Amino acid sequence: MKKILSFTLLLFLLSACSSPKVSIDNFEGKFIYTISTIEEEVNLSDSTSYQIVYAKDSMLRIDNFTPIGKQIYIKHIPKNKAYILMDVGMKKVAIQTIADSSENAGRYLFEHARGKEKMANRKAKKIRVTDTVYDTTFNMNYLEEIPAKYATAIEGMPGLPARYSINANGTWLNYEINSVEERPLNIDLFGIPSGYEVITLDEFIDLIKD
Numbered sequence: 001m002k003k004i005l006s007f008t009l010l011l012f013l014l015s016a017c018s019s020p021k022v023s024i025d026n027f028e029g030k031f032i033y034t035i036s037t038i039e040e041e042v043n044l045s046d047s048t049s050y051q052i053v054y055a056k057d058s059m060l061r062i063d064n065f066t067p068i069g070k071q072i073y074i075k076h077i078p079k080n081k082a083y084i085l086m087d088v089g090m091k092k093v094a095i096q097t098i099a100d101s102s103e104n105a106g107r108y109l110f111e112h113a114r115g116k117e118k119m120a121n122r123k124a125k126k127i128r129v130t131d132t133v134y135d136t137t138f139n140m141n142y143l144e145e146i147p148a149k150y151a152t153a154i155e156g157m158p159g160l161p162a163r164y165s166i167n168a169n170g171t172w173l174n175y176e177i178n179s180v181e182e183r184p185l186n187i188d189l190f191g192i193p194s195g196y197e198v199i200t201l202d203e204f205i206d207l208i209k210d
Contacts, residue, residue: 124162
């Protein structure tokens with residue numbers, strides 16, 4: 001009887017260990033990335049060296065700090081609908097955009113890489129990524145426990161990019177996740193605040209021309 005029980009327990013343990021991981025569809029919390037270039041390292045006193053990302057189920061918000069001021073990107077992921085919030089001096093605007101991912105479909109090629117690195121107190125898996133537009137290959141990292149849908153860069157990554165590089169206006173920008181804070185967020189973070197005028201991209205271009 002004891003042998004039967006021991007055998008049954010062993011089968012259960014083997015089955016549990018070999019069962020596939022439950023896929024995680026949603027996450028709620030805040031990420032902070034540091035941004036650097038090959039020429040310039042991260043300047044901790046410069047707000048433009050940071051990007052703050054908020055994720056709540058199907059909602060995404062990205063705060064960028066640019067030389068011309070703060071820009072907020074909010075997106076409803078299932079609807080693929082997004083707005084960019086800006087203060088252009090004469091008024092505050094929410095520029096309505098359609099987040100078109102077809103532009104980067106198939107742009108990135110991925111190759112398995114062994115090993116992990118500790119980032120933001122988590123284990124980030126390594127991966128080799130080739131940007132076919134620039135014919136350039138980088139070693140990158142991602143967090144497999146956080147869905148890739150909470151990033152707007154590196155289409156096709158198997159998890160949230162933790163360390164990655166993108167080309168912006170001829171300059172390679174290096175992003176590295178600095179912290180991950182898993183906690184409930186106020187839904188108001190993902191809305192358009194009062195005082196902002198919703199406009200199209202064409203209307204925004206006409207506005208800055210005047």
